[in-house]
Amino acid sequence: MNENEAAIALEQAECLFTDKQVQQEIDRLGLEITQKLSKSNPLVLCVMTGALIPAGHLLTRLNFPLQLDYIHATRYRGGTRGGTLNWMVKPTLPLHGRDILIIDDIFDEGITLSEIVEYCSSQGANDIYTAVLVNKLHNRKTNLQVDFIGMETEDKYLFGYGMDYHSYLRNVPGIYAVKD
Numbered sequence: 001m002n003e004n005e006a007a008i009a010l011e012q013a014e015c016l017f018t019d020k021q022v023q024q025e026i027d028r029l030g031l032e033i034t035q036k037l038s039k040s041n042p043l044v045l046c047v048m049t050g051a052l053i054p055a056g057h058l059l060t061r062l063n064f065p066l067q068l069d070y071i072h073a074t075r076y077r078g079g080t081r082g083g084t085l086n087w088m089v090k091p092t093l094p095l096h097g098r099d100i101l102i103i104d105d106i107f108d109e110g111i112t113l114s115e116i117v118e119y120c121s122s123q124g125a126n127d128i129y130t131a132v133l134v135n136k137l138h139n140r141k142t143n144l145q146v147d148f149i150g151m152e153t154e155d156k157y158l159f160g161y162g163m164d165y166h167s168y169l170r171n172v173p174g175i176y177a178v179k180d
Helices: 003-012 019-037 052-059 111-122
Strands: 014-018 043-048 067-074 086-089 100-107 128-136 148-153 174-177
Touching: 014 019, 014 148, 019 052, 019 128, 019 148, 019 174, 043 052, 043 111, 052 100, 067 111, 100 111, 111 128, 148 174
Parallel strands: 043 067, 043 100, 100 128, 128 148
Antiparallel strands: 014 174, 067 086
């Protein structure tokens, strides 16, 4: 795919959530997370690269002391189908004895997020919480229960607000579904 094909995909895509709608959900998520974690000195882990944009927006709504790090584990590597989990970067801050909030862009099947939760647990984290901007509704999920969910969508290929389409369109302000 090139930039011209990405522009065509954007032009033909269905807007599921506008920027304003996404911002409203991020406001709500910020309040929920603040109520739950504001007294726990959490370590927030941004799952790269997809969660970069949602985490950036969400972090400005968490007005309490926290530390931020990132983790880069991917099954997609720019493709549209997941494969074996590839650990690119593990957190640099110690997880032992900490409450952890993992922020990811989407909860699709949950394989990557489940393995990240398992990794945090193996490192001695106390309580581990998960937050996703989008939850896809289908029956192919792992047993992981996400703690904080922004929006729910049909089972379509999505892009925007951090989610990509062949490594393009992460920067689109809104959440779009690729035309079938």
